[in-house]
Amino acid sequence: MTEEEIIRQESPEMEALFDGLASVAEQMSEIAATHRPLFGGDVYLTGSEVTERLFISRRTLQDYRDRGLLPYTRIGGKMLYKLSDLEHLLRENYRTQTPPRPLHCITHKPQTP
Structure with a gap:
């Protein structure tokens, strides 16, 4: 490989790749x-999400x-609600x-004295 063919870490191509x-x-963290x-x-x-x-x-x-009005599941003191029940x-x-x-x-009516 010649020096021109080697992509350096500081090159614009590598910066674009890292970006x-x-x-x-x-995006993966948000998902x-x-x-x-x-x-x-x-x-x-959860209840917070429903409210x-x-x-x-x-x-x-x-x-x-x-x-x-809204069915729920109770597990260990925590209430969970089906999204489909909420939509229903x-x-x-x-x-x-x-x-x-x-x-x-x-x-x-006017008051008479």
Whole structure:
């Protein structure tokens, strides 16, 4: 090999390669942090994830559990929720916009002394 054929670590080609590898490593870290493995074809969410997705408080989530609105699995004191159950809850409670009802005017009778 001639000196011109050897790629040096400081060369622009190597810098571009290292930058590309760093970008791939960063993307892989993001995927690993957010990846949820499937159990029986379903994704399970924690209570925190459910409250974030539904924009509800922890207390409201507890109320949904108590009323049987949202099924859950309890493992060692930790509650887990199926993503499919969450989607089902949203579908079942979806309401389309209804036409507004007419407002009824309230008339005040003058008070007589």
